[in-house]
Amino acid sequence: MLDVLRSGRLSLGPAIDRFEELFAERVGAPYAAAVSSGTAGLHLLCAIAGLQTGDEVITSPYSFVASANCFIYEGATPVFADVDERTMNLDPAAVEATITERTKAIVAVDIFGYPCELDPLRELCTRHGLALIQDACEALGTEYRGRIVGSHGVDAVFAFYPNKQMTTGEGGMVTTHDEETWRRLVSLRNQGRADGGGWLEHARLGYNYRIDDIRAALGIGQLEKLDTILSLRQAAAMRYGELLAEVDGLEPPLADDADHVRSWFVYVVTLARGTDRERVIAELERQGIATSRYLPSIHLQAYMRERYGFSEGLCPVSEDLSQRTLALPFFTAIETEDQARVAEALAAALRR
Numbered sequence: 501m502l503d504v505l506r507s508g509r510l511s512l513g514p515a516i517d518r519f520e521e522l523f524a525e526r527v528g529a530p531y532a533a534a535v536s537s538g539t540a541g542l543h544l545l546c547a548i549a550g551l552q553t554g555d556e557v558i559t560s561p562y563s564f565v566a567s568a569n570c571f572i573y574e575g576a577t578p579v580f581a582d583v584d585e586r587t588m589n590l591d592p593a594a595v596e597a598t599i600t601e602r603t604k605a606i607v608a609v610d611i612f613g614y615p616c617e618l619d620p621l622r623e624l625c626t627r628h629g630l631a632l633i634q635d636a637c638e639a640l641g642t643e644y645r646g647r648i649v650g651s652h653g654v655d656a657v658f659a660f661y662p663n664k665q666m667t668t669g670e671g672g673m674v675t676t677h678d679e680e681t682w683r684r685l686v687s688l689r690n691q692g693r694a695d696g697g698g699w700l701e702h703a704r705l706g707y708n709y710r711i712d713d714i715r716a717a718l719g720i721g722q723l724e725k726l727d728t729i730l731s732l733r734q735a736a737a738m739r740y741g742e743l744l745a746e747v748d749g750l751e752p753p754l755a756d757d758a759d760h761v762r763s764w765f766v767y768v769v770t771l772a773r774g775t776d777r778e779r780v781i782a783e784l785e786r787q788g789i790a791t792s793r794y795l796p797s798i799h800l801q802a803y804m805r806e807r808y809g810f811s812e813g814l815c816p817v818s819e820d821l822s823q824r825t826l827a828l829p830f831f832t833a834i835e836t837e838d839q840a841r842v843a844e845a846l847a848a849a850l851r852r
C-alpha cells in the first residue's frame with residue numbers, strides 16, 4: 501500500500517491488474533474484474549445479462565438484500581423461490597416451479613459460504629435459456645463438486661467488506677470465463693470507457709464502480725494470507741462444533757459432504773422450534789456477547805412488501821429459518837476462551 505501511495509498511481513494502476521491476476525488464479529477463473537463492492541459487481545452482471553423492465557429474476561429470499569437488489573436496479577422483478585432447509589440455499593425444484601416465460605435469469609447465492617446447487621441450476625438455465633449469476637460474496641474458498649467456486653464456468657461475484665473472509669475495506673471481484681463479459685465489466689465499471697479510447701470518450705452508459713490501487717494492494721496482501729485466514733476460520737468453526745456438540749436446543753451449521761465444502765463466513769446455529777430467540781439474544785447481550793439475527797427473509801423487508809406486495813407464507817422454509825437462526829461471534833482471530841464463554845452462555849440461556 502505504501503508503494504502505491506509513493507508511486508502516485510492511486511487508481512487505474514498496475515496494483516489493480518496484479519490483484520485481478522492473482523485472484524483469478526486463486527479461484528481458477530481465466531478473467532477477473534475488481535470493483536468497488538460486491539453489490540456493484542452483481543449489478544454489472546445484471547446489466548450485461550441485458551435485464552429489462554418486466555423481466556423476472558429468480559433468487560433466494562434467505563440472503564443479504566444485495567442479491568435481490570442488483571437486478572431491480574435494471575427494472576427486473578424479483579421472484580423468490582424457497583430454500584432447502586438443510587443447505588439454506590435455493591432449492592432447484594422450487595426454482596423450476598417459479599419459471600415463467602418472463603424469467604430471464606437466476607441469481608444463486610452461496611449463503612454463509614455453503615455452495616449452492618450449481619449443476620442442477622445450470623441445467624435449468626441451459627434448458628430455459630436463462631442467465632446464471634453466482635453470488636459468491638460470502639464464499640471465497642468454497643468448493644462445489646471438488647472444485648473451488650469461481651472455477652465452474654459460471655460468472656461469480658465475491659465481496660471484500662470487513663466481515664468477509666478477506667477484506668479490502670470495501671471492494672469486490674467479478675470472475676468470468678468469457679472474455680467478452682470481462683471486456684464489458686471493465687468498461688462498465690469505468691464510466692463506459694472503451695478499450696483504447698480516450699479519457700472523455702464513452703462507448704456506453706457506465707458507472708463508477710472502480711476499486712483503487714490502494715485497496716487493490718491491500719487485497720494482494722490479503723490473498724497472500726488467505727490460506728492461513730481460511731484455516732484459522734475453519735479451526736474456529738470446528739471448535740464451536742465441539743463446544744456446542746452436547747448443547748440441547750440447537751442445530752449446528754450443516755456439515756460438509758463430498759460435493760459441498762464450506763468456506764467459513766459466519767457461524768450460524770438454528771434454534772429448536774419454540775425457543776424464544778429474543779430472550780436468548782437478550783441474555784447473551786447482558787453478558788456482553790453480541791449475536792445477530794442472520795438472516796431476515798428479503799421478501800418481508802418493508803420496501804419489498806410495499807413495492808411488490810409480498811407477505812408471510814410466500815417462502816415458508818426461509819421464513820421459518822429467519823425466526824430461528826442466530827449468528828454467534830465469529831472472526832478469524834477469535835480466541836478459544838471467548839468461544840468457550842459464548843458456548844457456555846448460550847447453553848445456559850437455552851436451559852432456562
Ligand SMILES: Cc1ncc(COP(=O)(O)O)c(C=O)c1O
Pocket residue numbers: 537538539540563564566567609635637638659660661671672
Ligand atoms: C450474499 C451477499 N451478497 C452481496 C453482498 C454485497 O457485498 P458488498 O457489501 O460488498 O456490496 C454481500 C455482503 O455484504 C453478501 O453477503
